[in-house]
Amino acid sequence: MENFDLLLHGFSIAISVDHVALMIGGVLLGILVGVLPGLGAPNGVSLLLPITFGMQPVSAIILLSSIYWGALFGGSVTSILFNIPGEPSSVATTFDGYPMARSGRPTQALATAFGSAAFGALVGVVLITCLASWIAGVALKFGPAEYFAVYFLAFSSFIGVGGAPPIKTVVSLTLGFAIAAIGMDTVSGQVRLTMGVDELVKGVNFVVAVMGLFGIGELLIAVEEEMHARAVSSRIDWREVFRTIASLPRYGWVLLRSAAVGCWMGITPGGPTAASFMSYGIAKRVSRRRDKFGTGEPEGIIAPETADHAAGTSALLPMLSLGIPGSATAAVMMGGLMIWGLNPGPALFIEQPDFVWGLIASMYLGNIVAVVLVLLTVPIFAALMRLPFFFIAPLIFIVCVVGAYSVSNSYLDVLLMMGFGVLGYLFKKLDYPLAPLVLAVVIGDKAEDAFRQSMLMSQGSLRIFVDNALVSTLVGLGFALLLVPPLARTFGRLRKRAA
Amino acid sequence: MFSRRALEALTAAITGAFGIAVIVQSLDNGIGWSTAGVESGTFPFMTGLIVAAGSLYNLARGWLRGREIIVDRVAFRRTLALFLPAAVFVAAIPLVGMYVASAGYLLATLRMQSGLAWLRALAIAILVAIGLYVVFEWSFQVALPHGLLGAWLEH
Numbered sequence: 001m002e003n004f005d006l007l008l009h010g011f012s013i014a015i016s017v018d019h020v021a022l023m024i025g026g027v028l029l030g031i032l033v034g035v036l037p038g039l040g041a042p043n044g045v046s047l048l049l050p051i052t053f054g055m056q057p058v059s060a061i062i063l064l065s066s067i068y069w070g071a072l073f074g075g076s077v078t079s080i081l082f083n084i085p086g087e088p089s090s091v092a093t094t095f096d097g098y099p100m101a102r103s104g105r106p107t108q109a110l111a112t113a114f115g116s117a118a119f120g121a122l123v124g125v126v127l128i129t130c131l132a133s134w135i136a137g138v139a140l141k142f143g144p145a146e147y148f149a150v151y152f153l154a155f156s157s158f159i160g161v162g163g164a165p166p167i168k169t170v171v172s173l174t175l176g177f178a179i180a181a182i183g184m185d186t187v188s189g190q191v192r193l194t195m196g197v198d199e200l201v202k203g204v205n206f207v208v209a210v211m212g213l214f215g216i217g218e219l220l221i222a223v224e225e226e227m228h229a230r231a232v233s234s235r236i237d238w239r240e241v242f243r244t245i246a247s248l249p250r251y252g253w254v255l256l257r258s259a260a261v262g263c264w265m266g267i268t269p270g271g272p273t274a275a276s277f278m279s280y281g282i283a284k285r286v287s288r289r290r291d292k293f294g295t296g297e298p299e300g301i302i303a304p305e306t307a308d309h310a311a312g313t314s315a316l317l318p319m320l321s322l323g324i325p326g327s328a329t330a331a332v333m334m335g336g337l338m339i340w341g342l343n344p345g346p347a348l349f350i351e352q353p354d355f356v357w358g359l360i361a362s363m364y365l366g367n368i369v370a371v372v373l374v375l376l377t378v379p380i381f382a383a384l385m386r387l388p389f390f391f392i393a394p395l396i397f398i399v400c401v402v403g404a405y406s407v408s409n410s411y412l413d414v415l416l417m418m419g420f421g422v423l424g425y426l427f428k429k430l431d432y433p434l435a436p437l438v439l440a441v442v443i444g445d446k447a448e449d450a451f452r453q454s455m456l457m458s459q460g461s462l463r464i465f466v467d468n469a470l471v472s473t474l475v476g477l478g479f480a481l482l483l484v485p486p487l488a489r490t491f492g493r494l495r496k497r498a499a
Numbered sequence: 500m501f502s503r504r505a506l507e508a509l510t511a512a513i514t515g516a517f518g519i520a521v522i523v524q525s526l527d528n529g530i531g532w533s534t535a536g537v538e539s540g541t542f543p544f545m546t547g548l549i550v551a552a553g554s555l556y557n558l559a560r561g562w563l564r565g566r567e568i569i570v571d572r573v574a575f576r577r578t579l580a581l582f583l584p585a586a587v588f589v590a591a592i593p594l595v596g597m598y599v600a601s602a603g604y605l606l607a608t609l610r611m612q613s614g615l616a617w618l619r620a621l622a623i624a625i626l627v628a629i630g631l632y633v634v635f636e637w638s639f640q641v642a643l644p645h646g647l648l649g650a651w652l653e654h
């Protein structure tokens with residue numbers, strides 16, 4: 001009940017002319033970056049980060065999170081109308097969304113996607129409303145050892161259930177840690193890993209890494225496959241929209257299951273991409289209409305879309321209550337929080353209740369704004385996709401270069417971004433996951449501090465990580481998750497042999 | 500053009516080299532336990548070790564896995580067609596500044612790659628440069644680099 005009062009208070013903050021205007025602007029911008037291949041939610045959010053420095057933190061987070069919602073929706077538009085996923089997390093939507101749109105039912109495909117997406121997001125926000133302050137309350141009692149154990153658990157779940165090849169995930173993650181360590185060490189004041197480049201004393205900003213890995217990397221991938229934007233009609237028939245959304249409850253079980261998959265993957269940092277694929281896979285395996293999958297089956301749109309948005313939304317739960325972001329975009333937002341002088345984590349609920357509950361309330365509103373705006377603007381953004389890619393690509397490139405430079409007015413950052421771009425291209429090509437790298441760059445220092453403080457407390461003994469029931473459970477769970485990939489492989493082999 | 504094997508090897512070499520560099524550099528900061536606690540090189544040292552070991556594993560595994568071509572000649576040419584002009588653009592920034600460089604970059608790519616008429620390409624290029632100036636220098640007061648050219652003009 002207390003949460004409900006706090007939520008109402010949050011609404012009183014979120015509902016103001018300024019904030020609703022920010023939501024609309026953010027969502028529109030988000031749809032734009034979501035629609036354009038090569039620009040995604042992490043980029044959109046990092047690009048606008050410098051603009052938010054002069055804002056109130058709550059206004060800033062409303063703007064950034066609205067971009068996130070817009071991008072999640074925008075990614076689905078191009079998946080369905082053009083068979084080109086605007087976001088990695090909407091790849092699974094192309095499997096049934098595009099066939100349905102091509103068979104003359106574009107409105108039904110879009111409405112199914114948006115309706116289930118909104119449901120997924122709603123479940124995610126309700127989960128945050130109910131659980132966030134409780135988790136934060138528990139986490140307030142954490143010491144450095146417990147914190148390090150939670151970080152460890154988060155990183156192991158990337159490796160264990162993230163879906164990418166485990167050793168590639170490990171490399172991506174530890175690379176991120178090493179990059180985070182570059183520059184001045186916050187504890188000893190020593191300069192580390194500058195490789196002889198004096199300017200690196202300031203460290204490598206996560207925005208630069210995001211621009212390169214996601215922006216340039218994705219552009220290079222997108223340009224490689226010549227894109228024939230063979231669009232289906234993008235006209236929206238409003239009666240059809242209402243009819244489709246009214247028929248969604250028939251798929252109640254699919255919706256609930258996909259939302260559960262999404263929330264789980266969002267909280268354990270598997271992220272929206274893994275969630276949507278996993279949900280699609282499960283739906284295909286258990287559905288009675290599994291033969292129809294791939295030909296425009298509604299369940300094949302509902303499953304990935306619900307999970308995608310449930311994961312995207314619930315990725316903010318661990319960010320708010322523990323200071324561990326559940327997705328790459330959440331990691332960028334958390335970087336923003338730190339720049340605005342807030343300390344993401346459980347103390348936020350006590351020190352900045354207006355900020356936390358204003359954000360949570362704005363998530364309800366932002367998603368409604370997003371559904372309405374995306375439906376209204378589909379024809380406009382669809383027209384944008386008809387521009388040739390070689391026309392848009394240089395513009396996106398310039399935006400990334402300017403974005404990387406303006407983080408700290410440094411030309412070195414632009415060069416670093418180019419390097420990250422090449423790395424991002426190679427990583428994407430070879431199934432290395434990018435989100436763990438970004439996550440590690442953002443929270444690497446915090447994880448290291450937690451480790452070093454624990455060691456100081458225990459006078460250098462690793463025993464502190466098994467000292468009490470809580471910390472040993474967390475560490476044990478972490479190790480158990482690390483064992484998932486090899487166990488799954490052995491199990492699969494045994495089953496194959498038995499068959 | 501490029502097999503999976505070749506790209507896997509290249510990527511593992513990049514990450515591995517970085518891992519080794521991290522190991523070597525963190526030794527300078529000291530690793531292990533001292534009276535002041537964990538020395539500042541310890542954590543990077545461990546990450547470097549894991550990166551290097553993981554890269555070795557990925558190298559071996561990538562080498563064993565298929566020789567199928569994952570980037571063919573056409574795809575590679577398209578990627579270069581985007582990347583090379585972009586690299587020239589970035590290289591030109593310290594010389595002529597962000598505005599002139601981006602206008603030149605746009606003019607060249609729009610004319611040569613998208614086949615726009617000179618006049619239209621020029622108009623778009625100049626408009627974008629002006630747009631950048633208005634957004635950054637004017638409304639957010641973020642100075643984008645003016646380059647040697649800018650310094651010379653101001654002089």
